[in-house]
Amino acid sequence: MRIMHVSTLEHHxxxxxxxxxxxxxxxxxxxxxxxxxxxxxxILSRKTENGVHYVHIGVENDFDFTDAPQLESMFLNFVxxxxxxxxxxxxxxxxxxxxxxxxxxxxxxxxxxTLHIHTLFCVxxxxxxxxxxxxxxxxxxxxxxTCHSVARTQKISLSHYNRIRESRLKEIxxxxxxxxxxxxxxxxxxxxxxxxxxxxxxxxxxISISRRRALKTTFERTEIESAGISWKRFxxxxxxxxxxxQIGNSQTRLFLSKNTSPEKLQQVFGKDLAKIRxxxxxxxxxxxxxxxxxxxxxxxxxxxxxxxxxxxxxxxxLQDLNxxxxxGLKAEETAQKDMTQLNALRQFSQIxxxxxxxxxxxxxxxxxxxxYLIIPSFWEETGPMTLFESFYxxxxxxxxNRPSLIEKTKVGVNxxxxxxxxxxxxxxxxxxxxxxxxxxxxxxxxxxxSIKEYTRTLENIYIE
Numbered sequence: 001m002r003i004m005h006v007s008t009l010e011h012h013x014x015x016x017x018x019x020x021x022x023x024x025x026x027x028x029x030x031x032x033x034x035x036x037x038x039x040x041x042x043i044l045s046r047k048t049e050n051g052v053h054y055v056h057i058g059v060e061n062d063f064d065f066t067d068a069p070q071l072e073s074m075f076l077n078f079v080x081x082x083x084x085x086x087x088x089x090x091x092x093x094x095x096x097x098x099x100x101x102x103x104x105x106x107x108x109x110x111x112x113x114t115l116h117i118h119t120l121f122c123v124x125x126x127x128x129x130x131x132x133x134x135x136x137x138x139x140x141x142x143x144x145x146t147c148h149s150v151a152r153t154q155k156i157s158l159s160h161y162n163r164i165r166e167s168r169l170k171e172i173x174x175x176x177x178x179x180x181x182x183x184x185x186x187x188x189x190x191x192x193x194x195x196x197x198x199x200x201x202x203x204x205x206x207i208s209i210s211r212r213r214a215l216k217t218t219f220e221r222t223e224i225e226s227a228g229i230s231w232k233r234f235x236x237x238x239x240x241x242x243x244x245x246q247i248g249n250s251q252t253r254l255f256l257s258k259n260t261s262p263e264k265l266q267q268v269f270g271k272d273l274a275k276i277r278x279x280x281x282x283x284x285x286x287x288x289x290x291x292x293x294x295x296x297x298x299x300x301x302x303x304x305x306x307x308x309x310x311x312x313x314x315x316x317x318l319q320d321l322n323x324x325x326x327x328g329l330k331a332e333e334t335a336q337k338d339m340t341q342l343n344a345l346r347q348f349s350q351i352x353x354x355x356x357x358x359x360x361x362x363x364x365x366x367x368x369x370x371x372y373l374i375i376p377s378f379w380e381e382t383g384p385m386t387l388f389e390s391f392y393x394x395x396x397x398x399x400x401n402r403p404s405l406i407e408k409t410k411v412g413v414n415x416x417x418x419x420x421x422x423x424x425x426x427x428x429x430x431x432x433x434x435x436x437x438x439x440x441x442x443x444x445x446x447x448x449x450s451i452k453e454y455t456r457t458l459e460n461i462y463i464e
Contacts, residue, residue, distance in 0.1 A: 007090035023051030062096035101175035182382035206454025287368035297370035307376030
């Protein structure tokens with residue numbers, strides 16, 4: 001199968017790994033839409049990584065699926081040249097799904113969309129306005145400042161602008177074979193607004209990380225030769241069988257996963273296979289808890305909708321108690337707003353900040369050290385990935401009362417739910433004082449799908 005992915009976001013902890021997984025069995029092309037000020041709609045760069053062929057294109061930013069003839073023309077040429085069997089649009093901010101669908105509508109290609117944010121029915125993509133979630137039944141109800149601003153810019157009334165948006169939404173749905181929603185809440189809203197429910201399905205994110213073992217894919221020449229394998233022969237075999245590539249003069253990267261066929265590996269590496277297997281499997285060291293205090297965790301950004309201010313307020317109210325709070329934060333210390341928030345968090349001895357953490361360090365630095373992960377999001381999340389990662393490591397969560405979060409947990413087994421900041425403070429206090437805990441301990445208490453299962457479901461959707 002020849003699969004073409006399109007998105008403004010090149011890296012994502014779920015779909016990037018799914019694409020690499022697909023590349024083991026299919027030909028995968030990823031069109032990366034780079035938003036630039038003066039777009040040329042020409043190829044900016046190409047590369048091949050983990051078997052995926054990336055093509056970067058300079059395009060104009062889009063937020064409400066306006067007419068884009070240059071993008072349509074460019075994408076039509078790509079579709080005609082590549083002749084994909086499937087076009088999978090990863091819908092993040094800036095992706096003009098309507099232009100892409102129009103361009104490919106005259107070809108017999110399967111067209112799939114995954115809604116990583118809510119932009120099909122919300123211009124900002126959050127479905128959150130003025131301190132509340134937007135429970136829309138129709139786009140006519142949209143009245144946030146962003147919609148007002150766009151209508152004023154276009155010199156039309158808000159109702160007229162919303163009718164235009166509704167027309168575009170219906171065209172997007174009609175041109176799509178399937179729209180993958182990341183939560184049942186998202187599907188419910190989209191179905192209600194559009195009046196169409198046979199085009200949508202729900203697929204929660206999958207996880208590819210491993211606590212005990214990680215599949216190593218990059219090797220130095222010295223590692224290969226120390227294992228008793230000829231560097232020259234090794235390079236020749238992986239290149240000939242498209243199982244890897246050389247990086248510089250003394251490094252190589254393999255295009256493998258744990259699902260690579262054993263028969264294929266035996267055929268390629270022969271008597272060296274046992275040595276190769278030893279190199280591939282890199283044990284992760286066992287991590288000991290550094291303290292015995294009740295410990296909460298948070299992973300994410302300082303974006304206001306993520307609810308970090310709620311956590312700060314709770315820590316302030318509970319600062320007389322003995323506990324710790326590990327915060328893995330994505331932030332820019334040079335940005336004044338981020339600096340102000342970081343300084344506010346650093347005032348409390350209970351808070352330990354891990355700034356701009358790497359995903360490979362999540363277990364060692366965060367999940368091995370916490371008792372609960374708190375997800376205080378105000379908006380209806382499409383993930384979050386941190387919830388699934390927490391479940392992978394068998395760590396229960398404390399979540400805001402958001403349907404998109406609750407549907408992914410077993411309340412009272414692997415999750416507590418709080419209604420407001422005061423109820424979160426009460427939950428934390430009871431946990432710290434040893435008066436409250438969750439029974440979940442076993443793997444079956446923390447359901448989460450692997451990236452292999454996620455990818456298999458995607459491919460079943462492709463061939464429906």
